[in-house]
Amino acid sequence: MYGxxxxxxxxxxxxxxxxxxxxxxxxxxxEWISSRTGIKTRYFSKGENTSDLGTNAAIMALEDSGIKxxxxxxxxxATMTPDMFMPSTACLVQKKIGAIxxxxxxxxxxxxxxxxxxxxxxxxxxxxxxxxxxxxxxxVMSKSLDFSDRGTAVLFGxxxxxVILQASDEPGIINSYLGSRDDVKGxxxxxxxxxxxxxxxxxNDTNKMTMDGREVFKFSxxxxxxxxxxxxxxxxxxxxxxxxxxxxxxxxxxxxxxxxKNDKLKNKFYINVDKFGNxxxxxxxxxxxxxxxxxxxxxxxxxxxxxxxxxFTWGSLLIKI
Amino acid sequence: MEQKIKEILAEELSVDINxxxxxxxxxxxxxxxSIDMMQVVDVLEQEFxxxxxxxxxxxxxxxxxxxxYIESHK
Numbered sequence: 001m002y003g004x005x006x007x008x009x010x011x012x013x014x015x016x017x018x019x020x021x022x023x024x025x026x027x028x029x030x031e032w033i034s035s036r037t038g039i040k041t042r043y044f045s046k047g048e049n050t051s052d053l054g055t056n057a058a059i060m061a062l063e064d065s066g067i068k069x070x071x072x073x074x075x076x077x078a079t080m081t082p083d084m085f086m087p088s089t090a091c092l093v094q095k096k097i098g099a100i101x102x103x104x105x106x107x108x109x110x111x112x113x114x115x116x117x118x119x120x121x122x123x124x125x126x127x128x129x130x131x132x133x134x135x136x137x138x139x140v141m142s143k144s145l146d147f148s149d150r151g152t153a154v155l156f157g158x159x160x161x162x163v164i165l166q167a168s169d170e171p172g173i174i175n176s177y178l179g180s181r182d183d184v185k186g187x188x189x190x191x192x193x194x195x196x197x198x199x200x201x202x203x204n205d206t207n208k209m210t211m212d213g214r215e216v217f218k219f220s221x222x223x224x225x226x227x228x229x230x231x232x233x234x235x236x237x238x239x240x241x242x243x244x245x246x247x248x249x250x251x252x253x254x255x256x257x258x259x260x261k262n263d264k265l266k267n268k269f270y271i272n273v274d275k276f277g278n279x280x281x282x283x284x285x286x287x288x289x290x291x292x293x294x295x296x297x298x299x300x301x302x303x304x305x306x307x308x309x310x311x312f313t314w315g316s317l318l319i320k321i
Numbered sequence: 322m323e324q325k326i327k328e329i330l331a332e333e334l335s336v337d338i339n340x341x342x343x344x345x346x347x348x349x350x351x352x353x354x355s356i357d358m359m360q361v362v363d364v365l366e367q368e369f370x371x372x373x374x375x376x377x378x379x380x381x382x383x384x385x386x387x388x389x390y391i392e393s394h395k
Contacts (some may be wrong), residue, residue: 212375
């Protein structure tokens with residue numbers, strides 16, 4: 001039994017924010033941002049939270065799949081910017097779409113979150129425990145950004161993507177690979193609450209994201225190609241069989257550098273970071289949905305999704321469309 | 322070593338090796354931006370087996386600074 005994609009959708013807030021916006025609040029400009037990152041524009045929420053973005057993406061995915069919300073057995077939401085600690089974002093979406101027969105939970109793996117969520121869904125489907133699964137990756141990154149830090153503020157965007165996976169005898173997700181290791185130097189951090197109770201009182205620390213760009217650069221460069229190779233291992237498939245690779249949309253220059261020495265991979269990468277910025281767990285989900293919508297892949301094509309990010313975490317999936 | 326460094330800079334920054342002098346400013350003469358510098362340092366680290374601390378990166382402004390850094394950290 002395989003998990004097969006039968007529907008997809010994505011949603012971004014109706015508030016496009018081009019690079020020029022940052023010229024007024026930071027010492028930067030469009031040329032500086034786009035030449036270093038490939039990003040031209042992104043979307044920032046004017047109030048919608050992560051579950052709202054996820055709900056809209058989910059509705060589109062359900063319509064695309066032809067199944068109803070009541071048909072869903074399981075909902076997994078990958079995010080590091082949940083609306084609340086409790087209930088989970090997945091439970092909030094469950095309520096909003098009326099998926100009364102599903103169990104729902106969130107997964108936290110930063111920019112690799114959608115890879116982790118799909119991998120978990122894959123296992124449940126292959127074991128025959130569930131038939132229809134909604135997998136969402138989405139973030140409202142803007143609520144976690146320090147808008148006085150040009151090293152991070154310009155890089156991220158808000159958005160969510162969703163897919164519906166159905167148990168099928170025909171190949172869908174063929175293989176998955178996940179990995180993580182200690183981010184020793186704390187180069188990607190978004191803090192939660194400090195311990196405050198009758199026994200200890202601490203200052204409330206910043207709840208804005210911080211990043212050491214160079215450490216992240218070194219990490220990403222190392223894992224992108226490795227992670228693609230790992231998911232092909234033992235499957236009998238090689239680069240030549242792959243129609244398209246959808247990477248986590250972090251930074252065009254970084255991705256170019258990572259795959260530079262690999263001519264066989266170079267032209268297979270799908271990039272949309274120019275339009276959305278880095279939407280963390282949303283990025284691969286949005287790109288996958290866009291690729292299906294534009295019919296850039298067709299039934300039978302093999303694609304690879306590859307994510308990498310905070311933790312550090314990384315992961316990849318080999319999928320037959 | 323100087324020649325090797327110039328070769329790496331020419332390759333990574335897509336500039337003519339003859340234009341690279343010891344006194345060349347990486348930013349102003351060779352048009353290297355911050356991402357270029359991360360790439361250059363990445364290659365230098367592999368080539369010469371040194372580790373360049375991120376905080377030291379800001380002090381490397383010219384080709385001569387690279388040569389000096391690597392010589393003193395080898």
